[in-house]
Amino acid sequence: MLKCQKDKFSLDSSVTYLNCAYMSPLLKSVEQIGIEAIQKKQKPWNIAPSDFFTGVNNLKKSFSELINASNTESIALIPSVSYGIATVAKNIPLKKGEKVVVLDEQFPSNYYSWKRLTDNSDAELVVIKRPKSTSIGEDWNAAIINAIDSSVKVVSMAHVHWADGTLFKLEEISALCKKVGALLIIDGTQSVGALPFDVQKIKPDALICAGYKWLLGPYSQGVAYYGEYFNNGKPIEENWINRFESEDFTGLVNYNDNYQAGAFRYSVGEHSNFILVPMLNEAFTNILNWGVDNIQSYCKNLIAESIDELTSAGYRLEHSEFRSNHLFGIRLNDASRMEQLKTKIQNQNISVSYRGDAIRLSPNVYNDSTDIEKLKNCLLTN
Incomplete structure (x- = not known):
């Protein structure tokens, strides 16, 4: 059983940080x-041509292991989710009458590229609205399933909704996408690293992840998985290192029309980043050592008792079958109390987020029962 890992982070003891969905703290070892x-950049003569590839290959190998990808050739390094999604959209031709399905209020980086693509193609952007029901997760999943037919060419969504942690049944959705010939594109930013994601089971056509949340890495360093559909696509930019035989620096003046194998072509320029890449890889090493299953179980055990108490007190939380344990929304029956609760939470120096009508709670392995108890007391006491 995974124990609390608070000692591995340089957290301020005066702050109760329950906000990993906003941004994770850095591990001491990552720092x-x-x-x-x-410091290594201070002596550039010690950076060899092989260093442009070694760190990248290590990071791709770690991410492949994290998501159970069969090889590293399907992995690309990206600076942001918007970059990864734009790469996908660039390689999907649409025509009038075809549809792209997205979710209501999904993160903007996984919306704007689809809006532009459908506008330019005279295709239709279908937004699956959040149900106004007491069974949001169940009804939302059903609405997604019902929307996928032969006219749908792309379904682009998250594993869990960034605003309230609603959990989507990706294996079922993926199977239907395969049946009708639609591509499934997943923004894994709010799940990968804390919730198990297996590309062999879910079979997404692309998985795009920012690195600074549940992957515990630095800002502006992300990773992406691109499936077979994208093996021969066109990247957003044409940078030298993504071309075939770019390892041979003496031959760079001999321009090469061929790309490196697989998804390498989609990596951002200067992706060898000698600072951010090793930092993210160190974060991956810790996550793999802990085990993503264990991280999710740790969060589940951490919140279980408090969730029962909150629901008994009248707070509304999604049913456990349709809610992640590392990220979830707490809704009030009386919305007029929200400002009062915000003040109480702020006065106790507790960091959470507010998304829509939900208090968004997102604990991780550096939190313990004392942290949860502190927030619960704010919510349960007058």
């Missing part, structure tokens, strides 16, 4: 790797 990497 140290970053410092060492900055």
Whole structure:
């Protein structure tokens, strides 16, 4: 059983941080790797041509293991979710009458590219609205399933909704996408690293992840998985390192029309980043050592008792079958109390987020029962 890992983070004891969905703190070891990497840049003569590839290959290998990808050739390094989604959209031709399905209020980086693509193609952007019911997760999943037919060419969504942690049944959705010939594109930013994601089971056509939340890495360093559909696509930019035989620096003046194998072509320029890449890889090493299953179980055990108490007190939470344990929304029956609760939570120096009508709680392995108890007391006391 995984124990609390608070000692591995440089957290301020005066702050109760329950907000990993906003941004994770850095592990001490990730911070140290970053410092060492900055210092290495002070002596550039010690950076060899092979270093442009070694760190990247290590990171791709770690991410492949994290998502159970069969090889590293399907992995690309990206600076942001918007970059990864734009790469996908660039390689999907649409025509009038075809549809792209997205979710209501999904993160903007996984919306704007689809809006532009459908506008330019005279195709239809279908937004599956959040149900106004007491069974949001169940009804929302059903609405997605009902919307996928032969006219749908893309379904682009998250594993869990960023605003309230609603959990989507991706294996079922993926199977239907395969049946009708639609591509399934997943924004894994709010799940991968804390909730198990297996590309062999879910079979997404692309999985796009920012690295600074549940992957515990630095800002502006992300990773993406691209399936077979994208093996021969066109990247957003044409940078030298993504071309075939770019390892041979003496031959770079001999321009090459061929790309490196697989998804390598989609990596952002200067993706060898000698500071951010080793930092993210160190974060991956810790996550793999803990085990993503264990991280999710840790969060589940951490919140179980408090969730029962909150629901008994009249707060509304999604049913456990349709709710993640690392990220979830707490809704009030009396919305007029929200401002009062915000003040109480702020006065106790507790960091959470507010998304729509939900208090968004997102604990991780650095939290313990004392942290949860502190927030619960704010919610349960007058």
